[in-house]
Amino acid sequence: MTEEFRFIEHCAGDINRTIPKRYRLQGSQCSKCGALFVTKRLICPECKGTDFEEVALTGRGKVYTYSAVRVPLLPVLKKGAYAIGVIELEEGVKAEGQIVDIDPDDVKVGMKVETTIRRAREEYPGKVIYMYRFKPARQ
Amino acid sequence: MNKISILGYGAYIPRYRLKIDEIEKAWSDKEYSTRSRRLGVEEKAVAGFDEDEVTMGYEAARNAVKRAGINAADLGGIITGCMSRRFRDKSASAMIAQMLGTSEVLACDCVHSSKSGSSALILGKSMAEAGDRSVLVIATDNPHAAPCDDLEPLSGSGAVAFVCGKGEGVAHIEGSYSCSREVYDIWQPVEVPYMYYDMNVSRQQFRDVTVQATMAYMERHGTKVDDYSYFVLSQQDARAPLGVARALKIPKEKMAAGFLCMRIGDLYSASALIGLAAILDTAKEGERILASSYGSGGADIIGLRVGKGIKGRKDACPSVEDYLNDKVYIDYLSFLRYSHVL
Amino acid sequence: MPQASRSDVAIIGIGYHKFGIYPEKSLQDLVFGAVTEAMESGKIGLEEVDMLFFADATAQLIGRHSTPAQFVSDHLGLSPKPAIRVESACTSGSNAVREAMANIISGFIDVALVVSAEKIDFPGRENVYRFSTAMSDEDYGVISDFAGPGISALYAVRHMHEFGTTEEQMASVAAKSRTYGAGNPYARFYKKPITLEEVMASPYVVYPLKLPEVNPISDGACAAILCRGDIAKNFVDTPVYVIGFGTGTGPVHLQDFKSFTEIPGLREAGQKAYDMAGVTPQDIEVFSDMDAFSIIEVLSLEGLGFMEKGRGQYAIEEGFSTREGKLPTNPTGGNCSTGGPAGVITLRGINDMALQVRGEGDKLGEGGQVKLSRGLALAQGEGGGGLTNQTVCILSSEPRRRNE
Numbered sequence: 001m002t003e004e005f006r007f008i009e010h011c012a013g014d015i016n017r018t019i020p021k022r023y024r025l026q027g028s029q030c031s032k033c034g035a036l037f038v039t040k041r042l043i044c045p046e047c048k049g050t051d052f053e054e055v056a057l058t059g060r061g062k063v064y065t066y067s068a069v070r071v072p073l074l075p076v077l078k079k080g081a082y083a084i085g086v087i088e089l090e091e092g093v094k095a096e097g098q099i100v101d102i103d104p105d106d107v108k109v110g111m112k113v114e115t116t117i118r119r120a121r122e123e124y125p126g127k128v129i130y131m132y133r134f135k136p137a138r139q
Numbered sequence: 140m141n142k143i144s145i146l147g148y149g150a151y152i153p154r155y156r157l158k159i160d161e162i163e164k165a166w167s168d169k170e171y172s173t174r175s176r177r178l179g180v181e182e183k184a185v186a187g188f189d190e191d192e193v194t195m196g197y198e199a200a201r202n203a204v205k206r207a208g209i210n211a212a213d214l215g216g217i218i219t220g221c222m223s224r225r226f227r228d229k230s231a232s233a234m235i236a237q238m239l240g241t242s243e244v245l246a247c248d249c250v251h252s253s254k255s256g257s258s259a260l261i262l263g264k265s266m267a268e269a270g271d272r273s274v275l276v277i278a279t280d281n282p283h284a285a286p287c288d289d290l291e292p293l294s295g296s297g298a299v300a301f302v303c304g305k306g307e308g309v310a311h312i313e314g315s316y317s318c319s320r321e322v323y324d325i326w327q328p329v330e331v332p333y334m335y336y337d338m339n340v341s342r343q344q345f346r347d348v349t350v351q352a353t354m355a356y357m358e359r360h361g362t363k364v365d366d367y368s369y370f371v372l373s374q375q376d377a378r379a380p381l382g383v384a385r386a387l388k389i390p391k392e393k394m395a396a397g398f399l400c401m402r403i404g405d406l407y408s409a410s411a412l413i414g415l416a417a418i419l420d421t422a423k424e425g426e427r428i429l430a431s432s433y434g435s436g437g438a439d440i441i442g443l444r445v446g447k448g449i450k451g452r453k454d455a456c457p458s459v460e461d462y463l464n465d466k467v468y469i470d471y472l473s474f475l476r477y478s479h480v481l
Numbered sequence: 482m483p484q485a486s487r488s489d490v491a492i493i494g495i496g497y498h499k500f501g502i503y504p505e506k507s508l509q510d511l512v513f514g515a516v517t518e519a520m521e522s523g524k525i526g527l528e529e530v531d532m533l534f535f536a537d538a539t540a541q542l543i544g545r546h547s548t549p550a551q552f553v554s555d556h557l558g559l560s561p562k563p564a565i566r567v568e569s570a571c572t573s574g575s576n577a578v579r580e581a582m583a584n585i586i587s588g589f590i591d592v593a594l595v596v597s598a599e600k601i602d603f604p605g606r607e608n609v610y611r612f613s614t615a616m617s618d619e620d621y622g623v624i625s626d627f628a629g630p631g632i633s634a635l636y637a638v639r640h641m642h643e644f645g646t647t648e649e650q651m652a653s654v655a656a657k658s659r660t661y662g663a664g665n666p667y668a669r670f671y672k673k674p675i676t677l678e679e680v681m682a683s684p685y686v687v688y689p690l691k692l693p694e695v696n697p698i699s700d701g702a703c704a705a706i707l708c709r710g711d712i713a714k715n716f717v718d719t720p721v722y723v724i725g726f727g728t729g730t731g732p733v734h735l736q737d738f739k740s741f742t743e744i745p746g747l748r749e750a751g752q753k754a755y756d757m758a759g760v761t762p763q764d765i766e767v768f769s770d771m772d773a774f775s776i777i778e779v780l781s782l783e784g785l786g787f788m789e790k791g792r793g794q795y796a797i798e799e800g801f802s803t804r805e806g807k808l809p810t811n812p813t814g815g816n817c818s819t820g821g822p823a824g825v826i827t828l829r830g831i832n833d834m835a836l837q838v839r840g841e842g843d844k845l846g847e848g849g850q851v852k853l854s855r856g857l858a859l860a861q862g863e864g865g866g867g868l869t870n871q872t873v874c875i876l877s878s879e880p881r882r883r884n885e
Contacts (some may be wrong), residue, residue, distance in 0.1 A: 019237060020237065023237060023238045023240075024238070024240055037736075037737065038734075038736040038737075039734050039736060039737060045732075045737075056240075064639070064741070065635045065636075065638045065639035065642070065741050066635065066638055067631055067634030067635055067637075067638055067687045067688050067689075068685065068687065068688040069630075069631050069634075069686075069687045070684065070685040070686055070687060070688065071630075071686045071687070080188075080476075084627055084631050084635070085635070086635055086735050086736070086738070086741065093736065094735070094736045094737075094738065095736045096627065096734065096735040096736050100187070100189065101154055101187075103467075104688070105688070109638065109639075109642045116194070116197075116198060117194055117197050117238050118187075118189040118190060118194050119189045119190065119191055119194060120189070126226060126229065128191070128193075130193070130194065130234075130238070133189075138456075138457050138461070
């Protein structure tokens with residue numbers, strides 16, 4: 001009736017464990033070499049350091065590259081065309097995500113965006129999974 | 140000083156609009172279209188495919204917190220008023236707290252009535268008064284009427300949020316008055332997908348209770364219609380509030396700033412409060428506002444006086460007008476798709 | 482001609498099962514077809530095989546086989562010989578060749594059977610969705626409903642932005658693939674050529690890639706028989722020596738990519754293969770890239786040093802990558818034409834190139850064999866959510882020269 005996807009279990013991560021990172025962009029910075037990652041890391045790929053600090057990211061940035069998905073992966077996605085993109089954040093790191101609140105054809109490289117949160121899928125009736133998304137920046 | 144003010148406010152209206160013409164075209168039912176025409180709503184706001192009461196509430200909350208100039212971690216409480224939430228167990232307030240990035244906070248929902256939003260605001264004000272941290276109040280609704288139902292052209296989606304706290308803010312909350320009466324005008328048991336309603340009972344009750352409660356508030360606070368620059372009411376359609384205005388002799392121009400249902404429909408628990416946000420967008424220091432919200436046979440009246448803090452806060456986030464103007468028209472089929480009916 | 486040694490590896494048998502949609506066939510049916518062909522082509526019997534390397538990306542998630550190598554081994558009657566599964570998304574097939582090589586070079590085995598098969602068109606498309614999105618790790622990355630086509634499109638848009646690449650230039654990759662592949666009886670789009678105009682008039686799947694520029698989901702299988710270089714001529718007259726192999730990996734999540742105009746790890750994989758083979762890009766005479774999406778051919782030509790960075794898009798209009806060009810690329814059709822049974826397509830690339838080196842390219846369509854003087858071919862493959870696994874395999878008609 002109302003599910004975007006019907007009962008599709010998904011991916012390796014446990015839903016409860018990953019809630020905070022689905023809502024907010026959280027960076028982790030290597031204490032040894034200062035390299036910043038959007039993905040959580042246990043070992044720094046740059047210097048192999050294992051000490052990281054969590055850094056809050058603004059979620060604001062510019063579109064680095066994008067695409068308009070015309071044929072969704074699943075017919076039950078039902079949402080029609082949607083835009084995806086890689087965003088270069090103000091902090092200099094990149095983040096991937098869907099770009100919402102815009103006609104997918106109107107997305108441009110260099111366009112300013114900010115984060116929001118949207119429904120991503122429903123795993124069981126009522127078990128709604130939300131995800132951060134990017135939308136055109138208003139100011 | 141225990142004076143409680145609205146420190147910040149924010150709105151959110153989804154960008155999709157459905158013209159009532161589209162619904163009429165879809166059903167090509169003359170009687171139906173005459174009925175909906177008479178109610179004066181021209182288009183309604185529709186939540187996108189990936190939006191719901193939680194995401195809209197979050198957007199409005201983020202705006203309000205930003206406008207208040209505080210951190211989410213400073214909040215002592217989050218109260219979400221929502222009529223259309225279809226969960227018996229899953230706190231919207233707790234989800235929004237997590238989304239805002241705070242956890243040491245009392246998060247609770249205020250549900251089961253189209254005045255849940257105003258009741259949440261009154262509770263939030265009291266909580267802020269009693270405690271030492273600010274309280275975030277959210278009114279959000281994403282109602283779904285049955286296809287071809289009389290409510291279909293009227294039910295709109297959107298959200299509004301307020302941060303209540305001590306000190307000089309955007310507007311001082313002067314007082315409130317609530318009354319409750321039991322009536323069967325609109326009701327929905329959990330096992331049925333759409334609301335049952337009796338619009339004639341609802342209109343009459345709305346008119347009677349709102350007039351009575353407004354008079355009671357003004358009597359208790361020693362004010363009269365002339366003392367207020369703005370009035371805002373629940374807007375189940377574009378006609379009912381005008382009846383109340385006539386009865387109370389409120390001049391039409393005092394209703395205009397917060398009268399939005401022609402453009403977005405009835406937002407239920409957010410209906411009067413999004414009008415209040417629109418008023419705050421244009422009001423000047425010292426002006427007084429009387430907001431009234433109707434639901435489940437009863438009414439909440441809230442009186443406000445615009446404070447010094449209004450200056451410099453307006454541009455912190457998009458205004459209601461910004462959201463009203465950022466719109467994309469969709470057809471009836473898209474509407475059904477976005478509403479997850481198809 | 483140098484004598485093949487104990488540490489050389491040769492491909493002696495090459496087999497295919499036509500790619501397509503086969504609701505009536507099981508995974509085992511597809512395997513059987515490809516293995517039978519490979520055995521005939523290698524003039525060898527199953528009893529001579531020492532070990533099975535089964536490569537797939539989807540058997541577990543889509544086909545619901547949790548130990549596919551054992552299923553296949555049992556069906557082929559190979560028990561009690563060892564059988565293992567190799568999985569690295571679309572490079573499963575090519576990495577299985579690498580694992581077989583390592584086993585042969587180390588002296589562990591003499592003859593390896595490499596089989597790759599996919600049964601993707603399982604009822605219920607959500608299996609494909611499940612597979613595509615499971616290439617991301619929600620604990621460390623994010624789930625954005627990106628999949629192969631979308632990610633390739635992100636590369637394409639950035640290439641257009643930085644180097645002015647046009648949609649026509651990318652579309653011509655698909656048109657070339659379908660034109661050459663129209664004669665390939667193993668291709669899904671056998672006898673279905675398409676013109677550049679038709680590609681341009683097709684709907685987008687993901688902007689800027691249009692339907693013919695995206696390889697269609699297909700079932701299919703390939704098999705190859707590898708053996709010690711010094712015994713290869715006991716079986717066939719024209720063994721194909723694997724003289725160089727390089728593998729590279731990149732970040733799994735797009736946010737960790739440094740660039741979107743370079744396939745991460747491809748340059749390194751290429752260098753490793755060139756060094757091992759003792760050749761340079763200029764020596765390569767025929768090339769198979771994994772053009773699962775048209776833009777990949779552009780990026781591969783650049784990443785492997787065949788064309789300068791930012792110029793790969795001119796390969797077709799300058800006649801560089803056509804059958805008559807300096808480096809015929811996918812002369813019998815790439816994935817846009819043969820179809821894309823995930824893990825199989827990289828083994829298909831190696832098989833195609835092995836046939837070229839043997840001079841049997843016409844088996845994949847009339848005029849498919851390109852002229853070779855040294856008999857040097859390169860097959861490239863990539864796979865994974867963000868194209869994160871790279872394989873580069875260099876084949877030659879002669880065993881590797883050693884500087885001793």
